[in-house]
Amino acid sequence: MAIRIFYVTQGSLCVCLHGKGGEQSLTEFADDDQGLREFDAYIATSFDLPSAILIDVIEEEFSLDSIPKLGMRDRNALIRRRCERKFRRTPYRTSMLQGKSPRNPDEFTVVHSAISNHELVDPWLQVLLRYEVPLSGVYSVPLMVPRLHRRLFPAAANAMFVAPHQANKLRQVFLANGQLRSARLSQSPGVDSDDYAQFVVNEALRSRRYLERNRMLGSMDPLNVCVIADSAVAERITASVSSDDVNQFEFLDPDTAARKLGHRALRTADRFEEVFLTVASRIRPKQNYAASGENRYWVMQKVRSSIVGAVVATAATCSIAAALMLSDVWSMRNNITEIQSQVEFLSATFRQENEKFDPIKADSHEMQLAVDTGDYILSNRVPVPWIMNQLGAVLGDYPDVRIQELRWAVDAPVDENPRQQRRGDAPQPVPVPALTAVSAVLTADIEPFDGNMRRAFARIDELASDLRTRTHFDRAIAVEYPFDASTSAAVSGEIAGESRENAARFRLRVSYDLETDNSGETDESI
Numbered sequence: 001m002a003i004r005i006f007y008v009t010q011g012s013l014c015v016c017l018h019g020k021g022g023e024q025s026l027t028e029f030a031d032d033d034q035g036l037r038e039f040d041a042y043i044a045t046s047f048d049l050p051s052a053i054l055i056d057v058i059e060e061e062f063s064l065d066s067i068p069k070l071g072m073r074d075r076n077a078l079i080r081r082r083c084e085r086k087f088r089r090t091p092y093r094t095s096m097l098q099g100k101s102p103r104n105p106d107e108f109t110v111v112h113s114a115i116s117n118h119e120l121v122d123p124w125l126q127v128l129l130r131y132e133v134p135l136s137g138v139y140s141v142p143l144m145v146p147r148l149h150r151r152l153f154p155a156a157a158n159a160m161f162v163a164p165h166q167a168n169k170l171r172q173v174f175l176a177n178g179q180l181r182s183a184r185l186s187q188s189p190g191v192d193s194d195d196y197a198q199f200v201v202n203e204a205l206r207s208r209r210y211l212e213r214n215r216m217l218g219s220m221d222p223l224n225v226c227v228i229a230d231s232a233v234a235e236r237i238t239a240s241v242s243s244d245d246v247n248q249f250e251f252l253d254p255d256t257a258a259r260k261l262g263h264r265a266l267r268t269a270d271r272f273e274e275v276f277l278t279v280a281s282r283i284r285p286k287q288n289y290a291a292s293g294e295n296r297y298w299v300m301q302k303v304r305s306s307i308v309g310a311v312v313a314t315a316a317t318c319s320i321a322a323a324l325m326l327s328d329v330w331s332m333r334n335n336i337t338e339i340q341s342q343v344e345f346l347s348a349t350f351r352q353e354n355e356k357f358d359p360i361k362a363d364s365h366e367m368q369l370a371v372d373t374g375d376y377i378l379s380n381r382v383p384v385p386w387i388m389n390q391l392g393a394v395l396g397d398y399p400d401v402r403i404q405e406l407r408w409a410v411d412a413p414v415d416e417n418p419r420q421q422r423r424g425d426a427p428q429p430v431p432v433p434a435l436t437a438v439s440a441v442l443t444a445d446i447e448p449f450d451g452n453m454r455r456a457f458a459r460i461d462e463l464a465s466d467l468r469t470r471t472h473f474d475r476a477i478a479v480e481y482p483f484d485a486s487t488s489a490a491v492s493g494e495i496a497g498e499s500r501e502n503a504a505r506f507r508l509r510v511s512y513d514l515e516t517d518n519s520g521e522t523d524e525s526i
Contacts, residue, residue, distance in 0.1 A: 002017055002018065002019035002020075002049065002050075003017075003018050003019075003049075003050050003051065003052065003136075003281045004016070004017050004018075004046075004049050004050065004051040004052075005017075005018065005051070005052050005053075005054055005277050005280055005281055006051060006052070006053045006054070006124065006128075007054050007056065007273065007277060008053060008054070008055045008056070008057065008120060008121060008124060009056055009057060009166055010031075010057050010058060010120070011030065011031045012028050012029060012030050012031055012035070013028070013029045013031070013035070013039065013124050014027075014028045014029075015027055015028075015029075015042070016277050016281075018277070018278065018281035018282075027042070029042075031120070031123075036123050036124075036127070039124065039127055040127050043127055043128065043131050043133060044131065047131035047132065047133050048133075048134070049133075049134075050134050050136065050298065050301070051128070051133055051134065051135050051136070051298075052135065052136045052137055052138075052139060052280055052281075052284075053121070053124070053125070053135065053137070053138045053139065054139050054140070054141065054276060054277060054280050055092075055115060055120075055121065055138065055139065055140045055141070055289070056140075056141040056165060056166070056171070056185065056273055056276070057115065057117070057120055057185065058185045058186070059115060059116045059117035059120065060113065060114070060115055060116070060140060060142060060183065060185070061087070061113065061114055061116045062111055062112070062113045062142075062180075062181070062182050062183060063086050063111070063112045063113075064109070064110075064111055064181060064182075064214070064216060065082060065086075065109075065110045065111070065112060066101050066104070066107045066108065066109060066110070067079065067082070067107065067108050067110055068106065068107055068108075069106050069107065069108065075097075075108070079095045079097065079110055080095070082095075082110075082112065083095045083112045083114075086112050086114075087112065087114035087116065089116070089118070090114050090115055090116055090117075090118040091118060091291065092114055092115040092118055092121060092138060092289040092291075093112065093113070093114035093115075093289065093291070094112075094113055094114070094143075094287055094288065094289055094291065095110055095111070095112045095113075096110065096111045096112075096113070096143075096179075096180065096287060097109075097110055098110065098111060098179040099179075109179075111179070111180060111181060113140070113142070113143065113180075113287075114289075115140070115289060121138065125138070125294060129294065129297075132297045133297060134297045134298040134300075134301040135290070135294055135295050135297065135298050136284060136295055136298045137284065137285070137288040137289070137290045137294075137295050137298075138288060138289040138290040138294060138295075139280055139285045139287070139288060139289070140287070140289060141165075141171065141273065141276050142171075142173050142180060142183035143180065143285060143287040144276055144279065144280065144285050144287075145161050145173040145175070145180065145183070146175060146178055146179060146180050147279075147285075148261060148275070148276075148279065149161050149173075149175060149178070149226065150178060151260055151261060152226070152252055152257050152260060152261070153224070153226045153250060153252065155178065156224040157176070157177060157221070157222075158174075158175070158176055158217055158221055158222065158223045158224065159174075159175045159223070159224045159225075159226055160172060160173070160174050160175075160204060160207060160208075160223055160224070160225045160226065160247075161173040161174075161175065161226050162200060162203075162204070162225060162226065162227045162228065163227075163228040163272040164188070164191055164228065164229075164269070164270040164271070164272055165185065165270075165271070165272060165273045166271065166273065167190065167268070167270045167271060168187060168188060168189070168190060168270075169185055169186065169187060169188055170185070170186050170187075170188040170199070170200065170203060171183070171184075171185050171272075171273075172184045172185075172186070172203060172204075172207055174207065174211060174216070174217075176216065176217075181211075181216050182207075182210070182211065182214075182216065184203075184207060186203060188200075188203070190270060191229075191233060191269055191270040196233065196236075197233060197236035197237040197239070197240045198240045200227060200229075200237050200240075201237060201240045201241055201245075204223075204225045204247050204249075205245070205247070208223055208246075208247065211223075220246075222246065222247075222248055223246065223247050223248065224247075224248050224250055225247045225248065225249045225250065226250045226251075226252070227249060227250065227251050227252075228251075228252055228254050228257055228272050229251050229252075229253075229254070229269075230253050230254060230269060231251075231253065234251035237249060237251070254266050254269045254272060255269075257272075257275065258272075258274070258275050261275050261278070261279055262278060262279065262282060263275045263278040263279075387438065387440065387473075387510075387512060390471040390472060390473065391440075391442075391467075391471075391510070393470065393471065394463070394466045394467055394470055394471060397466070398459075398463055400446055400447060400448070400459075401444050401445070401446055401459075401463065402444060402445050402447060403442060403443070403444050404443045404444055404445055404505070405441075405442070405443035406440055406441070406442055406443075407440065407441045407443075408438070408439075408440050409438075409439045409440070409441070410437070410438055410439075411436050411437040411438075411439060411511075436513065436514060437474075437511050437512060437513045437514055438511070438512050438514060439509055439510065439511040439512070440509070440510050441479070441507060441508070441509050442507065442508045442509075442510070443505065443506075443507050444505070444506060444507075444508070445503040445504065445505050445506075446459060446460075446482075446503065446504040446506070447503040447504075448503070449482075449503050449504040453482065453504075456481075456482055456504045456506075457481060457482075460478050460481060460506050460508070461478065463508065464476045464477060464478050464508055467508070467510055471510075472512065473510045473511060473512055474511055474512060474513045475509070475510065475511040476508060476509070476510045476511075477508070477509055478506060478507070478508055479507045479508065479509050480505075480506055480507035481506050482504035482505060482506055
């Protein structure tokens with residue numbers, strides 16, 4: 001965003017516009033009635049552009065002061081009172097606290113500064129305030145020098161920054177340990193003049209005598225005079241320095257200094273103030289002469305911009321959140337559609353598979369009996385898993401015996417006095433008798449079978465014997481052999497192998513008696 005700088009000098013105001021394309025010097029208004037009217041007409045057409053005032057005048061005074069060690073609130077109040085007492089006739093004043101005093105550690109050094117001739121700024125500022133121009137501050141060139149000097153020259157205990165300004169003026173700023181102590185702006189010959197080099201040397205000596213007289217510099221203290229000058233001018237200044245001069249001169253080319261401070265190039269070597277204009281447009285200086293609300297419209301504009309920015313950021317965040325939620329809703333909708341299609345497919349598959357089975361035909365009494373029997377088994381916890389473990393312990397030693405079918409059955413005592421249901425009576429619940437035993441019928445094959453029936457029978461009998469002796473079954477008997485040729489045999493037999501070859505089929509029945517107490521509950525001791 002472009003920012004406009006009003007550069008106030010001794011007899012004019014120059015408008016400089018700084019943006020992405022660099023610095024543009026728009027126009028210059030003379031410090032008279034005609035120039036003030038022209039400036040008023042100009043501001044009326046561009047009053048909403050962010051702006052700042054940079055002052056570079058002779059009538060800027062500095063005063064060194066010391067204050068005792070106090071709390072922050074009392075110290076600031078004392079500094080403000082002393083600054084007002086020192087510069088009563090101008091509102092453009094400020095103070096800079098510079099740390100402990102080198103002479104007394106219980107005191108602080110303060111530098112007060114002010115634009116002594118406020119009439120140089122008032123006419124321009126009144127126009128700006130009348131049009132409510134957003135003014136960030138009223139700044140001064142000397143107050144910006146400490147920050148710029150640290151980037152251009154090496155640190156020194158005492159330094160004098162010297163640079164040509166406004167084509168015929170010389171700006172001098174004295175720094176002690178990087179802190180501003182004093183500044184001067186004097187009339188000077190042009191940079192190309194033959195007298196310019198000697199004038200710089202004489203002004204450095206005059207400034208040194210002033211600093212020694214005000215006890216800001218000792219007579220034996222070295223002073224580094226840092227001059228902004230090209231090589232030709234630097235040679236002439238060096239030639240003008242006498243051998244007994246206590247000042248030490250250092251030089252820096254104007255274009256090199258401008259590039260170090262972010263300015264592209266100077267139009268002419270005698271207008272180093274262009275660098276200060278560029279820096280003021282990019283960085284808001286810390287020290288400010290706008291102490292009476294001159295920057296209130298700029299503050300209001302910043303507040304409005306912050307509010308608008310916050311609203312825009314909130315709206316963008318809400319839009320992003322809404323887009324994310326919409327994507328989640330779309331994804332959820334797709335998932336729901338997929339789930340519904342799967343449910344419909346599974347429902348259709350269930351109907352098709354269910355139609356293949358014949359319906360179970362049972363009356364209410366049979367269904368009630370089945371339900372009550374299942375509830376009884378569950379409530380008494382008939383040890384079916386334990387029985388399976390018993391079978392597995394024996395069958396593991398018979399790898400040639402393959403179980404084809406296992407059927408479970410429960411034995412109950414026969415009711416000798418069954419209840420008679422008369423016609424017309426309400427259906428009575430079917431009692432579930434106490435179980436006396438759990439039995440299992442195993443259908444198995446011996447394979448491979450080589451046709452030796454005698455060996456097969458012996459194998460079956462051996463399995464039945466092991467089930468009786470090695471398990472907790474009460475009974476284990478063979479109810480069907482592969483073949484039984486005797487018509488008086490107690491069991492039936494057949495030749496196995498209707499659908500399989502080399503196999504002899506047989507059946508065994510194993511039983512486990514369930515002991516019950518008087519209340520009819522099954523004994524679970526095993």
